[in-house]
Amino acid sequence: MKQVGFINLDLRINAEKVNAMPKSHQCSFCGETIPPGTGIMYVKIDGSTLWFCSSKCRKNAIELKRDARKLKWTKYYQKEERARI
Numbered sequence: 001m002k003q004v005g006f007i008n009l010d011l012r013i014n015a016e017k018v019n020a021m022p023k024s025h026q027c028s029f030c031g032e033t034i035p036p037g038t039g040i041m042y043v044k045i046d047g048s049t050l051w052f053c054s055s056k057c058r059k060n061a062i063e064l065k066r067d068a069r070k071l072k073w074t075k076y077y078q079k080e081e082r083a084r085i
């Protein structure tokens with residue numbers, strides 16, 4: 001009977017590991033939160049990782065090399081410049 005109890009305990013631990021909540025990330029370009037299971041993880045040659053919510057953000061950051069602070073649709077757009085205009 002004791003052995004059965006130990007087996008049940010082990011199953012519970014495994015179930016907790018499986019049901020662990022996946023981490024949600026923030027887009028490295030636009031700043032939006034990425035739902036778990038979606039998005040692109042981009043690993044640079046130096047080992048740093050970038051998370052992108054869409055191919056739009058990935059292309060703007062890597063291929064087009066745009067500054068997120070200069071684009072109005074990103075969360076990193078500088079509010080100070082907006083106030084001056």
Ligand SMILES: [Zn+2]
Nearest residue numbers: 027030053057
């Ligand atoms: Zn994005």
